[in-house]
Amino acid sequence: MARRCPCGRGEAYDECCGPVLAGERTAATAEALMRSRYTAFAVGDSAYLLRSWHPRTRPDSIDIDPDTRWRFLEILRTERGGPFDGDGVVEFAAHHRDPDGSHVLREVSRFERVDGAWHYLDGAVG
Numbered sequence: 334m335a336r337r338c339p340c341g342r343g344e345a346y347d348e349c350c351g352p353v354l355a356g357e358r359t360a361a362t363a364e365a366l367m368r369s370r371y372t373a374f375a376v377g378d379s380a381y382l383l384r385s386w387h388p389r390t391r392p393d394s395i396d397i398d399p400d401t402r403w404r405f406l407e408i409l410r411t412e413r414g415g416p417f418d419g420d421g422v423v424e425f426a427a428h429h430r431d432p433d434g435s436h437v438l439r440e441v442s443r444f445e446r447v448d449g450a451w452h453y454l455d456g457a458v459g
């Protein structure tokens with residue numbers, strides 16, 4: 334049976350965020366990029382997180398906490414970020430669990446296109 338994609342769209346990983354993480358296709362919208370980055374956290378793909386980060390704000394490295402289990406993602410609001418936009422905003426709640434218990438990370442993230450491909454610019458924790 335095909336593995337469900339962690340991003341919660343209800344599709345198989347290999348037809349959802351899998352090809353985006355593998356570099357076989359780009360995210361069509363800012364929301365799709367947000368979902369792919371959540372999936373990268375869930376599967377521990379720090380290389381993809383760096384690749385999809387805007388060159389202007391990209392950190393040198395990312396540590397993914399192996400004790401954190403990413404449970405599900407809620408997209409709360411989107412602004413622009415569509416096929417004809419150059420920038421976009423996605424507000425989300427990422428539900429996760431670590432040895433201290435269950436938590437919700439709520440963030441308003443900004444995205445920009447670089448050479449046609451969506452990138453994560455920065456975010457404000459809400």
Ligand SMILES: [Zn+2]
Nearest residue numbers: 338340349350
């Ligand atoms: Zn997905």
